[in-house]
Amino acid sequence: MSIFEIFVSAIFVNNVVLAQNLGNCPYLGCSKEKGVALGMGSAVIFVTIMATLCTWLVQKYVLIPAHLEYLQTLAFILIIASLVQFVEMFLKKAIPPLYASLGIFLPLITTNCCVLGVTLLVQREELGLMTALVYALATGAGFLLALLLMAGVRERLETCRVPKALRGTPIALIMAGIMALSFMAFKGMV
Amino acid sequence: MVLSSILMLTMLGFVAAALLAVASRVFAVDEDPRVEAVTGTLPGANCGGCGYAGCEGYAVAVIKDPAIAPNLCVVGGPAVAAAIGELTGQLSTEREPLITHRRCDKNAGDVKPKYDYQGIPTCAAAASLHFGSDTCDFSCLGFGDCVKACTFDALHVENYIVHVNESVCGGCGACTKVCPRSVLQLIPRRSKVAMSCSTKDRLKAVMDVCAVGCIHCGKCVKVCPAKAIAIEDDRVQIDYEKCLACTDCGEACALACPRKILRLRGGAVLAHYDESRAISPALAKKIAEKSA
Numbered sequence: 423m424s425i426f427e428i429f430v431s432a433i434f435v436n437n438v439v440l441a442q443n444l445g446n447c448p449y450l451g452c453s454k455e456k457g458v459a460l461g462m463g464s465a466v467i468f469v470t471i472m473a474t475l476c477t478w479l480v481q482k483y484v485l486i487p488a489h490l491e492y493l494q495t496l497a498f499i500l501i502i503a504s505l506v507q508f509v510e511m512f513l514k515k516a517i518p519p520l521y522a523s524l525g526i527f528l529p530l531i532t533t534n535c536c537v538l539g540v541t542l543l544v545q546r547e548e549l550g551l552m553t554a555l556v557y558a559l560a561t562g563a564g565f566l567l568a569l570l571l572m573a574g575v576r577e578r579l580e581t582c583r584v585p586k587a588l589r590g591t592p593i594a595l596i597m598a599g600i601m602a603l604s605f606m607a608f609k610g611m612v
Numbered sequence: 613m614v615l616s617s618i619l620m621l622t623m624l625g626f627v628a629a630a631l632l633a634v635a636s637r638v639f640a641v642d643e644d645p646r647v648e649a650v651t652g653t654l655p656g657a658n659c660g661g662c663g664y665a666g667c668e669g670y671a672v673a674v675i676k677d678p679a680i681a682p683n684l685c686v687v688g689g690p691a692v693a694a695a696i697g698e699l700t701g702q703l704s705t706e707r708e709p710l711i712t713h714r715r716c717d718k719n720a721g722d723v724k725p726k727y728d729y730q731g732i733p734t735c736a737a738a739a740s741l742h743f744g745s746d747t748c749d750f751s752c753l754g755f756g757d758c759v760k761a762c763t764f765d766a767l768h769v770e771n772y773i774v775h776v777n778e779s780v781c782g783g784c785g786a787c788t789k790v791c792p793r794s795v796l797q798l799i800p801r802r803s804k805v806a807m808s809c810s811t812k813d814r815l816k817a818v819m820d821v822c823a824v825g826c827i828h829c830g831k832c833v834k835v836c837p838a839k840a841i842a843i844e845d846d847r848v849q850i851d852y853e854k855c856l857a858c859t860d861c862g863e864a865c866a867l868a869c870p871r872k873i874l875r876l877r878g879g880a881v882l883a884h885y886d887e888s889r890a891i892s893p894a895l896a897k898k899i900a901e902k903s904a
Contacts, residue, residue, distance in 0.1 A: 480624075490620050497624055504628035508635050515639035581732055 425556050428549075431612040432560035438536050439568040440602040445536025449565075450594055452527070453572035463566025465527040467559065470537050472509060473502045474558035477541040478551055498541050499533065506532045536565055571601060646699050647671050653695040654685055659763040661686045661784025674700060686710050687764075687782035708852075709801040710783030712766070712776050715810035716752040716795045717873075719773055721822035723748045739792040747821040750811040752795045758787035800852050805866050809873045812846035826873050832865035841865055848874070 436442060439449045445466070452462040477498045485491055510528045513521040531537060540561045544554040575597050584593050650671035657667070662684035664670035674680045674696060682700055683693035689709050729738050729745035735757040743749040754772035766781040767774050774796070788796045795810050809826040811818050818825035826848055833841045833848070838858035840851045850865075865874050 484620075484624075488616065488620060490617055493617055493620060496621060500621070500624055500628060504632055507632055511632075511635050511639040514641050581734075581737070583732065 425553060427612050428553060428557050429560045432557055433564040433567060434605065434608040435612050437564040437568055437605055437608075438539065438561045439565055440598075440605040442539065444539040445534055445565060446598075448530060448534060448536075449569060449572065449598065450591065452530075453569050453594075454576055456570060456573045456577065459569040459573035460566070461523055462527045462530070463562070463569045465531055466534065466536060466565050467562030469502075469506060469509065469528070469531045469534075470540050470558045470562040470565075471555060473498075473505055473537050473541055474544055474554050475551075476501050476505055478544060478554050481545055494542065494545060495538075498538055502537055502541070503532050536561070568601070572597065575601070644675050646675050649699050650675060650696055653688070653692055653699070655687045655692070655782075657687055657763050657782065657784075659687060659782060659784035659786055661782065661786070686784055710785070710798045711778055711781050711801045712783065712785075712787055712796050713799045713806050713877075714752060714774060714776055714795060715797055715807055716750070716773065717808045717824050718746060718748060718751040718822065719771055721748075721809075721824035723751055723822045736790075736792050744793070748811060748818075748825065749813070750793055750795070750809075751822075753793070757790045757792070758796055761786040761790045799850075800856060803850075803852050803856065804876060805850065805855070805863055805874055806877050807848050807850060807874055810847060824871055824873055827871065829870060831868040831870065832874050835864040835868040837861050837864065 432438070438444050439446065448462055448466075453459050480497065480501060481491075481494065485493060485497060490497075506528055510521070513528075540558050544557060547557075549557060572594075576594065579593060579597070588596070647668075648671075651668050654667040654671060660666065662670045664673055664684075667685075670684065674682055674684075678700070682696035683690075685692050685696075686709065724747045725745050726742070726747045727745055729741065731737055731741060733755050735753045735755040738745055738753050738755055744751065744753050746753065752773045754769050754774060756767070756769040756774065758774055759767045759769060763784065763786060764780050764782045766777045767787060768777070769775070776796075778801075783798060783801070785798050788794070788798055793810065797810075799806055807826070809822075809824065811822070811825050813821075813825070814828050818827050828843060828846070828848070830843065833843060836855075838854045838861065840854035840858070842849055842851070863876055866876050869875075
């Protein structure tokens with residue numbers, strides 16, 4: 423697969439939320455307003471790329487030489503968690519405005535399975551570093567897209583009369599399902 | 613095998629911990645400890661009554677800029693203002709505690725519905741359809757947009773009109789901003805009189821739809837010795853700063869109001885009808901002459 427194909431397929435065809443069902447918690451939790459969705463989405467893009475870079479290097483230069491590939495999940499969680507902490511400190515010091523807009527979302531991402539999923543998938547597919555980073559960027563963008571679409575739908579839902587039994591999370595889950603179905607139309611594109 | 617994996621993870625953990633420890637030193641940001649202290653003293657309701665984004669936003673602003681008054685928190689009142697003043701080294705004056713007042717009494721005035729509204733159950737939507745579902749174009753519609761906006765749980769809708777629980781109202785004004793008809797208004801907690809109608813219509817147009825609507829006769833404007841009452845934007849407005857500074861009127865405006873709309877507040881309502889209530893004879897005569 424060319425890099426372009428990987429890029430498109432990670433956003434639309436194998437959308438991390440809608441096709442792979444990863445990161446459902448922030449998908450439902452942070453999609454009530456478009457502004458929040460945008461903040462969360464961009465934080466995920468940022469962290470995914472950073473995490474992919476770090477874990478790829480650790481996998482290649484630490485885990486594989488030591489024949490400890492089976493420790494992947496544990497090691498990656500550890501790396502992502504400390505990386506997010508590090509990024510938070512760094513942003514607070516170096517780029518305060520970015521910290522002000524992304525700061526509250528960063529701790530939420532610490533154990534986000536979307537980020538962990540990307541790092542593990544990159545290893546399973548045995549992608550090269552450059553391809554892996556593009557894949558990470560595209561996956562984050564796909565997450566952002568799903569979040570933004572969901573936020574748009576939910577902002578509309580605010581002014582609709584939803585049956586009492588379906589208000590809140592139930593209707594959100596139904597919307598998520600319908601959205602996943604519509605994204606299935608992209609299957610076969612790549 | 614087990615040993616090597618344990619070793620590896622421990623090592624990774626140590627490396628990460630060391631990195632974070634170094635980073636926390638290198639990237640340490642000197643945060644003013646007073647910000648945290650101020651945030652701690654604020655009520656934490658994040659109501660936005662001070663005009664800043666939440667309690668922390670105000671704390672940062674008040675510490676950074678000495679020009680910002682330490683008494684902007686309406687909810688915390690004098691206690692919080694004094695605490696912030698102490699922390700920032702600023703003089704603090706007590707801020708007038710405010711409260712939300714509803715300028716509508718449509719059920720007492722027997723306002724009829726104009727049509728059976730079945731749309732989106734919000735005041736904003738109802739108000740935009742043919743001036744709302746009440747025959748009065750300025751009434752409280754009672755769909756509770758303000759109830760949703762309230763951070764203190766001080767409002768509830770009963771019989772299609774909103775009720776304010778004055779004991780918990782923080783006076784932040786969130787409800788007054790969402791009310792599409794400006795029925796809710798912030799007034800000082802200690803104010804003696806309050807207007808209970810928000811109509812902009814006049815005379816017959818008001819009398820036809822409501823028994824307790826303001827007809828804009830202007831008697832209150834004339835009798836107020838402090839000149840605190842005026843008709844602004846077609847509504848009777850009381851300048852509470854002037855009103856509360858003056859003490860000897862004996863609530864002349866409330867006595868003068870022919871439709872009993874300008875009322876004494878709260879428990880003082882009955883005193884309104886008490887003949888023996890202290891009012892200077894000269895003023896009483898003046899009022900009688902004017903309203904005759």
